[in-house]
Amino acid sequence: MSDILGALGQAWPRLLLYPGGISALLMVLIVARLRGIPPATLEPFTLIDLLPPLSVITLLPLTPAAPFAYGLDVPTALLMLLWPSFRRAARERIAPQQMLEWYLPLLIAATALVSVTTTLDLSGLLRWPAEPLRQLCFLLGTLAWIAAVPPITSLQNDLAGACSEVGLLLIGVLPLIAGLSTLPIINQIPPLILVPATLIVAVIAAGSTRHLSLPSRYLLAGMALLVSGFPVR
Numbered sequence: 001m002s003d004i005l006g007a008l009g010q011a012w013p014r015l016l017l018y019p020g021g022i023s024a025l026l027m028v029l030i031v032a033r034l035r036g037i038p039p040a041t042l043e044p045f046t047l048i049d050l051l052p053p054l055s056v057i058t059l060l061p062l063t064p065a066a067p068f069a070y071g072l073d074v075p076t077a078l079l080m081l082l083w084p085s086f087r088r089a090a091r092e093r094i095a096p097q098q099m100l101e102w103y104l105p106l107l108i109a110a111t112a113l114v115s116v117t118t119t120l121d122l123s124g125l126l127r128w129p130a131e132p133l134r135q136l137c138f139l140l141g142t143l144a145w146i147a148a149v150p151p152i153t154s155l156q157n158d159l160a161g162a163c164s165e166v167g168l169l170l171i172g173v174l175p176l177i178a179g180l181s182t183l184p185i186i187n188q189i190p191p192l193i194l195v196p197a198t199l200i201v202a203v204i205a206a207g208s209t210r211h212l213s214l215p216s217r218y219l220l221a222g223m224a225l226l227v228s229g230f231p232v233r
Contacts, residue, residue, distance in 0.1 A: 014066070020054060074121075074171075147217050149206050176198055
């Protein structure tokens with residue numbers, strides 16, 4: 001945690017402007033508006049829940065934000081983004097088995113993506129692989145990740161939940177951004193436009209999967225994990 005706080009202290013443009021600060025709050029308010037969450041839900045306890053997801057968004061390896069020495073890894077990012085739903089589960093005493101059902105598709109998708117990048121650092125998700133099989137796994141992992149988000153974020157129907165949703169979807173589209181950046185036409189689009197555009201696509205895709213059955217989410221994640229285990233020649 002001290003490393004994360006140190007990274008935030010050395011990244012004032014990130015903290016105030018992009019990808020955190022004003023830009024992050026705007027994205028959260030837009031998603032909250034789409035989900036019908038009023039801004040008035042910002043209360044002291046909600047503010048405590050809001051800070052960890054906002055910190056993750058601020059530290060994401062998104063260009064043109066300047067890089068920093070401490071790279072955020074996938075497990076840490078997940079723990080901080082899931083903090084609001086953890087807190088609600090503790091308050092409402094939700095059964096661990098039920099929590100596992102909601103989280104497991106996301107964890108399987110994360111495992112598949114990490115297997116492709118062979119690193120836990122989030123920056124690895126921005127390295128588009130050269131092998132077609134790995135590219136397929138990236139796409140399947142992205143789809144499985146996005147499909148796994150709605151059941152989790154529905155646990156927190158306030159600004160903290162919207163912030164978690166933005167952070168999770170931004171991580172989910174990192175492979176998509178990496179793939180699109182390899183196309184000459186897309187590569188001409190400034191990152192400040194490309195990132196919000198891919199986030200909008202992810203929000204729409206996540207919304208379309210809200211009524212997807214739990215077995216279907218497991219199937220998508222399992223397919224991504226299966227492909228990630230195939231040897232590359």
